[in-house]
Amino acid sequence: MTDILEVALNAREGRTLTGSVTALNAHHTKFSRRPEFGVQLIIDAWDRPDAATGPLAPATEAEFRRLFELFMGRKVRVDADGFLVDEPGVKAEERHRRELSGSFGSDEDGPFVSLKPDPDGFRRHTKGMVMAFExxxxxxxxxxxxxxxxxxxxLAHLENPVTFRTTFTGLLP
Structure with a gap:
C-alpha cells in the first residue's frame, strides 16, 4: 500500500501521547478527529519493529492483535488448495462464505484468506481505550x-520519540 501520512510521535507522558501527522500527498488535507485515528496510530507503531521503542505486556499485545483483526479482517489459515488448516477437508469458502473479504496471501506462517473487517467492533473497542483525542x-x-x-x-511501547509512515487515516473500512 502507498503511505499517506508521516507520523511523528513524542515520548509518552503517563497516559498521554502527543505528536503530529503530515500528509505525503498534497491532495490529502483532511484529518480524522475521531478517537479511532489515535488508536490506529498506536497499534501501527506497535506493529513496526522500527517504531516501537518499548515492550508491551502479553495481554496488551493480544489486545492489539485483536484490534488489527477487527480493523483489517482476521486471517484464516488454509492449505495450498484452500482447505482450512484447523478443519481438514473443509474449504474456507464453505465455512466462511459470508465473511470472506476476497483477500488472500501468504506470510511467515503460510497461506491465508482474510475475513471482512469489523469496523463497529473496532469502534466499540476504541471507546474503552480512549479518554480524549484532540x-x-x-x-x-x-x-x-x-x-x-x-x-x-x-502506550508502553512508546518510550522514545519515533517517526514512521502509515496508510492509516482514521477512516474505517
Whole structure:
C-alpha cells in the first residue's frame, strides 16, 4: 500500500501521547478527529519493529492483535488448495462464505484468506481505550494531536520519540 501520512510521535507522558501527522500527498488535507485515528496510530507503531521503542505486556499485545483483526479482517489459515488448516477437508469458502473479504496471501506462517473487517467492533473497542483525542491543523496537510488513553499500558511501547509512515487515516473500512 502507498503511505499517506508521516507520523511523528513524542515520548509518552503517563497516559498521554502527543505528536503530529503530515500528509505525503498534497491532495490529502483532511484529518480524522475521531478517537479511532489515535488508536490506529498506536497499534501501527506497535506493529513496526522500527517504531516501537518499548515492550508491551502479553495481554496488551493480544489486545492489539485483536484490534488489527477487527480493523483489517482476521486471517484464516488454509492449505495450498484452500482447505482450512484447523478443519481438514473443509474449504474456507464453505465455512466462511459470508465473511470472506476476497483477500488472500501468504506470510511467515503460510497461506491465508482474510475475513471482512469489523469496523463497529473496532469502534466499540476504541471507546474503552480512549479518554480524549484532540487534533488541531497546523497548516495545509499537517496537524498536531493529543491522545489520552484509559491505561498507560496502551502506550508502553512508546518510550522514545519515533517517526514512521502509515496508510492509516482514521477512516474505517
Amino acid at each position: 487534533l488541531a491543523k497546523t497548516g495545509r496537510g499537517s496537524a498536531d494531536f493529543t491522545l489520552k488513553v484509559t491505561s498507560e499500558r496502551y
